[in-house]
Amino acid sequence: MAQIILFHHARGLTEGVRALAEQITAAGGHTVHTPDLFDGHVFATAEEGLAYVEQMGRDEFMTRAMRACAEHKEASVVAGISLGVMPAWKAAQTAPGFRACIALSAALPLNAYAPLWQPHTALQIHLAAEDPWVKEEDLPAARAYAATAEHPDNPADLFEYATDRHLFMDSSTEDHDPELTEVVVQRVVELLA
Template structure:
């Protein structure tokens, strides 16, 4: 089983993020899902993003990662993709990455994606943030020609499609994303 460091999105450590982490735990994985907002949860992305800059989101993520073993799978949702992807690319010992509703160009963090570090990227094909702001293009470039890198697109416009209890929640896409993530983690933990 894998040990996972999971970073929440701009809304905070919400019900949807907790539910996803709990699903991974039920499958036998060890999941660290730190609350980088100290209990604060937001209703809109813009307010959450503004709060993330005030709290030192990235620095807190680094500090938490430094307290854990190097052999981790990094998971990030939207804003949480930033530290997850950076750590997967730059921290020695990374076992893999799951990037959900976000992906940055590889060269933002390093010259190339590290060999032997598998990755899955999940997003909605018409999400104005993921598809419209360059994340989809970055994901396509990341997975191009690599057997251990996959991009999964789901039909729809929702950005935080895994976020239960919100209008953006897409149950079928969330279930398929979770199933694919568990299969990915099973392969890593084997």
């Protein structure tokens, strides 16, 4: 079974993020670590959480995330939701040992933190096709990654969901969609198998 690090979104380590981790564990028997990068702060809106990140500093945010990776050296999979995709992506590109990166509700350029994506690291991206938070260039870029995956053993997989709900996988938000969450969990478990 895999050990997974799941980084939370801008609202913080919500009950919905914890519930998603529990669903992945229940479905596949995997261990999911959910480091709290906000020291217990949970915010009602993403804007409040992003203001908190600006106050602490983006460098400090990323430092906390990389520290969490170092604390969970047994983890072979890194994942993130929205804002949490940034540290997940960085860890997948710069920290040795990760075999997969799962990006929920965000995507970055393949060369965001290193010149090339590591060929041994599978990439799975989940995006709401009508998500107002997803940058205009993210969806076409993610489609290009999936279409031109150079390593057939570890392809980039993109899953698009017909919704405009940004945090549809977080049961503690108004965006939650339980049916889509089940689909996400099943696809994550299939990747880890």
